[in-house]
Each structure stands twice: as structure tokens, then as C-alpha cells.
Amino acid sequence: MDPFSSPSSGSSSQPSTEAIMDQLKTQLAQAYMEEFVETIRGKCFEKCITKPGTSLSGSESSCISRCVDRYLEATGIISRALLSSPR
Incomplete structure (x- = not known):
């Protein structure tokens, strides 16, 4: 039985709401990281x-490093702004 099925009787083997929420948070974090890496890869590679x-030149390596740093910085600024904005 998957964690989202509802049993016909009160089975104690059903995962708790907290366990389901933890699993969802983990899956969301993983999906976010995959999207984040793909975005950086796409934008920084193109640029x-x-x-x-077969290898990166020195200028390409520096460019990638700066690109990733700026993307991380911009993401942090946006996250902080969203979290601090009044709802």
C-alpha cells in the first residue's frame, strides 16, 4: 500500500502525517536542486x-565560477526578499 492510500481499517502500519510531510519536503528539496542545477548548467554553459x-580553458573555468556565484547570490537575494515580504 502506498502512503497516500487510506486503509479500510485502523492499521498501525500507516505512515504518520509527519512522516508523509517529511517525505514530501525531501522530494521537493530534491526537485528544487535538480531544477537549480539544470538552470545553472544551461545558463552558464551557454554564456x-x-x-x-574535453576540458575547460582557464577563461571558461573562471566564467563558469563567476556565473554560478552570481546565480547563487541572486537566488539568495530573491529568497530573502520573498521570505521577508509582508503577506
Whole structure:
């Protein structure tokens, strides 16, 4: 039985609401990280890698590093603004 099925009787093997919420939070965090990595990969790769090859040049490596740093910084600013805004 999956965690979202409702048993016909009061079974003690049913996961608690807290366990389900923890599982959902974990899945959401994983999905967010996957999207985050894909976004950075797409944006920074397009911007920084001019001639794909077997290794990065020094300038490409520096560009990727700066791009990721700026993206992380911008994401942090947006997150803080959203969390501190009155509802």
C-alpha cells in the first residue's frame, strides 16, 4: 500500500502525517536542486563555453565560477526578499 492510500481499517502500519510531510519536503528539496542545477548548467554553459571540448580553458573555468556565484547570490537575494515580504 502506498502512503497516500487510506486503509479500510485502523492499521498501525500507516505512515504518520509527519512522516508523509517529511517525505514530501525531501522530494521537493530534491526537485528544487535538480531544477537549480539544470538552470545553472544551461545558463552558464551557454554564456561561458564557446568551444566545447574535453576540458575547460582557464577563461571558461573562471566564467563558469563567476556565473554560478552570481546565480547563487541572486537566488539568495530573491529568497530573502520573498521570505521577508509582508503577506
